[in-house]
Amino acid sequence: MSTLDHPQVESSLEGFLKQVRPRLKGVFTRYRIPPQDTEDILQQALMALVYRREGVRDPEAWLLGTVRNKCLLYWREQRRRLYESVDAAVLEAVAEPVGPDQERSHLRHDLAQVLERLPERCRSLLWMRYRQGYDPPELAERLGYSPSSIGKVTTRCLAALTRQLFASGICRRKPE
Amino acid sequence: MKGGRHPEPGALERFVLGELSPLEMRDTARHLLAGCPRCQEITAALWEPADVFEDPEALAIAEVSAEDAAYDAVLDRVFEQVAAVESQLAEQRAAGRRLQEELMQCPAERRHLLLANCQRFRNRMLCERLIEASYEACFEDPRRAVEAAGLAVEVVDRLEAEDCGGAEALAGLRARAWAHLGNAFRTSFDLPNSEAAFATAESLLSEGQIPLAEKAKVLSLLASWRKVQRRFAEASQIFDRVAALYKRLGQWDLLGRTLLQKALVCGEAGDGEGEMRLLRRALDLIDPQSDPRTFLAARHNLINALYESGRVREAFALLYHTRPLYLQAGDRMNLLRLRWLEGLVAFGLQRTDQAEAAFREVREAFLELDLGYEAALASLDLAGVYAAQGRGADVSRVAEETLRIFQSYNTHREAIAALLVFCAAARLDQAGLDLVREVSAFLKRARNNPDLRFSAPS
Numbered sequence: 001m002s003t004l005d006h007p008q009v010e011s012s013l014e015g016f017l018k019q020v021r022p023r024l025k026g027v028f029t030r031y032r033i034p035p036q037d038t039e040d041i042l043q044q045a046l047m048a049l050v051y052r053r054e055g056v057r058d059p060e061a062w063l064l065g066t067v068r069n070k071c072l073l074y075w076r077e078q079r080r081r082l083y084e085s086v087d088a089a090v091l092e093a094v095a096e097p098v099g100p101d102q103e104r105s106h107l108r109h110d111l112a113q114v115l116e117r118l119p120e121r122c123r124s125l126l127w128m129r130y131r132q133g134y135d136p137p138e139l140a141e142r143l144g145y146s147p148s149s150i151g152k153v154t155t156r157c158l159a160a161l162t163r164q165l166f167a168s169g170i171c172r173r174k175p176e
Numbered sequence: 177m178k179g180g181r182h183p184e185p186g187a188l189e190r191f192v193l194g195e196l197s198p199l200e201m202r203d204t205a206r207h208l209l210a211g212c213p214r215c216q217e218i219t220a221a222l223w224e225p226a227d228v229f230e231d232p233e234a235l236a237i238a239e240v241s242a243e244d245a246a247y248d249a250v251l252d253r254v255f256e257q258v259a260a261v262e263s264q265l266a267e268q269r270a271a272g273r274r275l276q277e278e279l280m281q282c283p284a285e286r287r288h289l290l291l292a293n294c295q296r297f298r299n300r301m302l303c304e305r306l307i308e309a310s311y312e313a314c315f316e317d318p319r320r321a322v323e324a325a326g327l328a329v330e331v332v333d334r335l336e337a338e339d340c341g342g343a344e345a346l347a348g349l350r351a352r353a354w355a356h357l358g359n360a361f362r363t364s365f366d367l368p369n370s371e372a373a374f375a376t377a378e379s380l381l382s383e384g385q386i387p388l389a390e391k392a393k394v395l396s397l398l399a400s401w402r403k404v405q406r407r408f409a410e411a412s413q414i415f416d417r418v419a420a421l422y423k424r425l426g427q428w429d430l431l432g433r434t435l436l437q438k439a440l441v442c443g444e445a446g447d448g449e450g451e452m453r454l455l456r457r458a459l460d461l462i463d464p465q466s467d468p469r470t471f472l473a474a475r476h477n478l479i480n481a482l483y484e485s486g487r488v489r490e491a492f493a494l495l496y497h498t499r500p501l502y503l504q505a506g507d508r509m510n511l512l513r514l515r516w517l518e519g520l521v522a523f524g525l526q527r528t529d530q531a532e533a534a535f536r537e538v539r540e541a542f543l544e545l546d547l548g549y550e551a552a553l554a555s556l557d558l559a560g561v562y563a564a565q566g567r568g569a570d571v572s573r574v575a576e577e578t579l580r581i582f583q584s585y586n587t588h589r590e591a592i593a594a595l596l597v598f599c600a601a602a603r604l605d606q607a608g609l610d611l612v613r614e615v616s617a618f619l620k621r622a623r624n625n626p627d628l629r630f631s632a633p634s
Binding site for chain 1: 194201203205209219248250254262341426427428
């Protein structure tokens with residue numbers, strides 16, 4: 001039996017946008033996308049919809065699904081950038097050539113405490129990275145990972161470290 | 177205090193968004209590393225793990241208060257831009273239609289020249305129209321389908337990102353054009369070219385960013401191709417990827433369709449239970465109001481799967497409840513499929529008179545419609561009824577008639593070979609129900625796979 005698509009697109013774009021507007025705001029609010037970053041997400045999704053509207057059977061579901069997906073990607077990208085920044089900040093702090101001994105000692109103590117709360121695998125990896133200065137290929141070799149997967153493993157460990165930095169409330173709050 | 181002073185107001189938010197300078201990032205990270213509870217509380221409120229959002233139910237109930245106007249200005253601006261683009265696109269669509277008509281009026285050899293040399297044929301909507309034409313022609317005229325998809329590939333190769341609203345959209349369109357070319361070759365049984373076209377589509381998918389919806393469409397065609405190749409495990413895996421994409425996009429109806437397609441893979445691979453499980457899930461997702469044809473297709477396949485697995489009474493019950501949907505669809509093909517299914521279920525319930533009447537009716541109708549393959553399959557079901565009743569002469573007569581149908585349509589060499597074996601056995605009064613079923617199953621499998629070889633039962 002045939003399963004052809006039957007486009008049922010709202011004929012008036014204006015009517016469709018009016019109808020979908022509160023739901024779009026709901027998605028952006030829910031995902032807490034800063035308004036200045038909303039424009040790109042919405043524009044990309046809506047442009048994609050108008051370009052392929054003949055192939056979309058339920059435009060509202062399609063648009064909301066696409067926007068939601070882009071919001072998730074937005075936060076994933078933000079996270080990735082944050083992990084990189086945290087990594088760079090910690091590397092820079094532990095490598096600081098000058099500074100009072102007491103401050104360095106505090107930093108090492110704080111870092112050790114945070115690493116202590118991470119899973120064993122991440123603890124070893126980040127310890128070797130921050131305290132012994134191993135770079136990714138060396139880490140892969142020492143810890144038995146393939147060179148192609150060490151990047152992903154490191155990102156996961158940096159994610160765990162970042163979560164620890166926000167440890168006091170990271171999992172407590174959920175969207176109302 | 178340990179870790180230094182608290183960051184400035186607003187700095188923590190910019191820290192979470194990665195917007196601070198490297199020095200500020202370092203200081204803030206250092207401060208948080210020291211475990212400042214106040215700042216951790218603030219960052220935790222700013223920072224939500226993406227996982228907690230991945231709950232469509234929670235999203236569905238999200239309400240926005242009327243006074244939440246922070247996004248209004250953005251929405252107004254984007255809506256205005258989109259309306260302008262939409263208006264341009266409407267013109268382009270009309271132009272695409274006109275160009276397609278103009279192109280198809282030319283002799284075939286001139287079409288390629290026009291596409292290569294004439295700038296106005298560099299049109300995205302023309303490409304879309306050709307893809308659509310190819311898909312529709314697959315059911316009626318596979319050669320026309322190949323021609324249209326080939327032209328679509330030529331058009332897309334001359335498009336630029338700005339013709340399509342961005343590089344991603346162009347990449348998606350290109351992959352889809354190639355996948356449709358593969359699909360068209362498949363329907364015309366040109367299997368090497370089909371494989372080559374699908375390989376191109378697949379490599380395009382892995383080369384760059386493709387919109388998820390486009391990726392899902394390309395993968396869906398690829399999975400169907402793998403099914404035809406009888407690479408069932410791969411087909412299943414690809415359908416799983418398609419399902420995951422539609423889930424992410426919140427396209428529940430298309431997820432339902434994908435499960436329906438995956439169920440066909442299970443059925444062909446001999447996993448009847450898996451097929452029925454998937455069909456039930458598909459039926460939960462497909463909306464009978466908005467997509468009655470697909471809903472009916474899923475029900476039809478479920479009834480057939482129940483019959484095939486010997487659960488004839490359940491098939492009968494479901495058929496009873498589904499009959500109104502067939503009547504509602506009303507077109508001749510659906511009514512014939514209903515009648516055919518009624519014959520099968522009646523045969524399963526050993527109501528041989530009813531089954532015989534249904535199969536005869538269906539066979540004659542298919543012959544009238546010039547659908548030789550379907551007519552031959554219905555004939556074999558009729559032969560099965562006769563074989564079960566021990567009516568050897570009738571089996572032999574139907575076998576000869578079926579062979580003649582096949583020969584007159586000059587179809588599938590291996591299918592004719594299978595029917596010759598069947599005729600020979602029938603002449604010797606040795607064509608039992610098992611042989612009828614074997615030949616019928618072979619013809620169903622071989623329909624999309626001319627390379628399949630029939631081995632005569634020992």
